[in-house]
Amino acid sequence: MGTFIGTAQGLVVDPPLTTTTETIPRIGLEGGFFTNPMTTAGDMIDAGTGGTPERLPIGSNGQVLTVSAGAPAWEAAPGFANPMTAAGDLIDGGTGGTPQRLAIGSNGQVLTVSGGAPAWEAAPGFTNPMTTAGDLIDAGTGGTPQRLAIGSNGQVLTVSGGAPAWEAAAGFTNPMTTAGDLIDAGTGGTPQRLAIGSNGQVLTVSAGAPAWETPTAGGFTQIAQHTLASAAPSVTFSGIPNTFTSLKLVINARSTDAATQDNMIIQFNADTTAADYIFQVLFPNGAGTPGGGQGTNGVIAAIAAASALASVFSGVEIIIPGYAGTTWLKTALSQAGALAGASFAAASGFLLYAGVTWNNTAAISSITLALATGPDFAAGSQFTLYGLA
16 A cells, blocks of 8 residues: 655655555645545545644535635525516515515516505506597597597697597687788678778778778868776877878866866976966857957866756867967967756856967877866866867
8 A cells, every 4th residue: 555645746656556445544635634534425624623634524515615704614605596488578575575576577567566565567658549640639438548640731629529639729810911001891891901092091981891991082081089987187189190281179077076167288298397388268249248358378278167057067178279380379269058957947157268379389189178277177077189170
């Protein structure tokens, strides 16, 4: 029987074994030997206390050699057994976190949570019914999504028969082509273009239809009218066109002043300076001597006030000749009349003529009527401005 001898090439047996039945009771290196502790195929030798060789028995199938408590040991492999069996499977946690197989779902399904666990289910929402650019989705029977095909050019989305639908726009095509055009009704109410008239023409009715026409010489054209729905301290006409030769104001007015009559004043182009106006008045006095007077502040008429007979409004006419010129100072001429007294039987009338000159040659573009005492024109007072061709 030989022994193992250490050399530069490793362990050798000296002398060599001569038969296959000889045993090696000891294993040694040069300088020392130890008894073989292995008894079973697959055993290993590890170092015990103080480096003493000892048997490390072969482990069980599937175990792996690891270090446990500072020594080599066969133990179950870390992790867990793979529960997946098919391509696309997933692993999720079952009871107590135990790994289990989550089988791959069907095409189009999405992974969601159902009953507190992951599951493959049909995707939420609905199948897209649209097929063409511009299509919309609306609700059909029972709210089922359905395709609403895109409409034609110029159509608008409306409701027809209780459902959305593309239809021709309501209303009518704009017939106007030029700035200043109007729309009037033709045969059967069909909208049609009323072309803008020429400078100085006025809109009137001719042969039962609206038309722009040149005003008849000497005729009056209404420019604007104000009827007071409630008491107001003044009335203003602004933006007066300069296409007429003269202006005429026709007035039915009453003051809320606690007297039988109140003075009405006139102002032009927002000029409120009293010294820019001079007035002259003349009033008959029955069989006696007529009265009169003059002053500043633009007094143009006297009108009935709150102590006059109920429902009495003074009638006033005012003419302003050459209002659009820029050569002369502007003058307004008026006549006014009303009843004064507490009863109709006992009432006496008054009549007043007046003239106001404005110290300015500018064309008149606005007129303001106010009261000398006031405070207001009574509700129901009416003021109408006309232009004389």
